[in-house]
Amino acid sequence: MLLRTATTATVLTLLMSATPALSENLSHLNQLLSSRECEDCNLVNAGLVRANLAGAQLQGANLANANLSRANLSGADLTGANLTGASLNGADLTGANLTGVTLQQTDLRNSYLTNAQLEGTSLENAYIQRAVGIPTSASSADQLYRLAVAEAQQRNYEIAVEYSTQAIEADSDYAPAYLGRGVARYELGDESAAREDAEVAAELFAAQDNAEGVQASQQFMKAMEIARQRPEDNGGGSSFGDILTGIGSLLMRFLF
Missing domain, CATH: 1.25.40.10 (Tetratricopeptide repeat domain)
Known part of the structure; x- marks a missing residue:
């Protein structure tokens, strides 16, 4: 009986400690969608297909493995953001600030990068087939x-x-x-x-x-x-x- 009680208490403690992190992620997602301002947010695995995020402030945000396919990110500020494994297939990144962004295994196929700022950013490990507007300085x-x-x-x-x-x-x-x-x-x-x-x-x-x-x-x-x-x-x-x-x-x- 004591063992069962102790085990139950341990499980509840773990669940309670995990809840704030899950809630915080949802809070960040709602914040982004409502205000388009989410600096340093945790948006790992976020589903943002076709989301209208034009001009969004996403400096330092963690968007690893997020799905941003065909999202409108024109003019968005993603300075220093983590886009490792994220999908931006067909996304509009026209004029976006991608300075210092991590693009490891990032899917940028068919995306639009005209006038995007890519200082200190490498596309070498990203998928860029059919992307439009890629500056030669960002790829080898x-x-x-x-x-x-x-x-x-x-x-x-x-x-x-x-x-x-x-x-x-x-x-x-x-x-x-x-x-x-x-x-x-x-x-x-x-x-x-x-x-x-x-x-x-x-x-x-x-x-x-x-x-x-x-x-x-x-x-x-x-x-x-x-x-x-x-x-x-x-x-x-x-x-x-x-x-x-x-x-x-x-x-x-x-x-x-």
């Missing part, structure tokens, strides 16, 4: 090139060109991006621009003592020449197809 050439390759694999060549160009803007000596952009431009029918990119890629690879890169660039130029001389091989012939397959394998190898 490697990351942008990975996105370009992913889009090219889906035959989204125009987007692949855009990501490759952004990678080049981030690092003007990033040779794989020139070659990747050249391949995408060729698939879009712009052989002249494709050849220019391939030539630049070959020069950069040579300067960087990257024999595989030089080989890939030369193979690509050879493939274009074959296609021009034998139009029936373009896109379907074994020679042209085999060469492009080899280039694709090399391009993928540059990612690792």
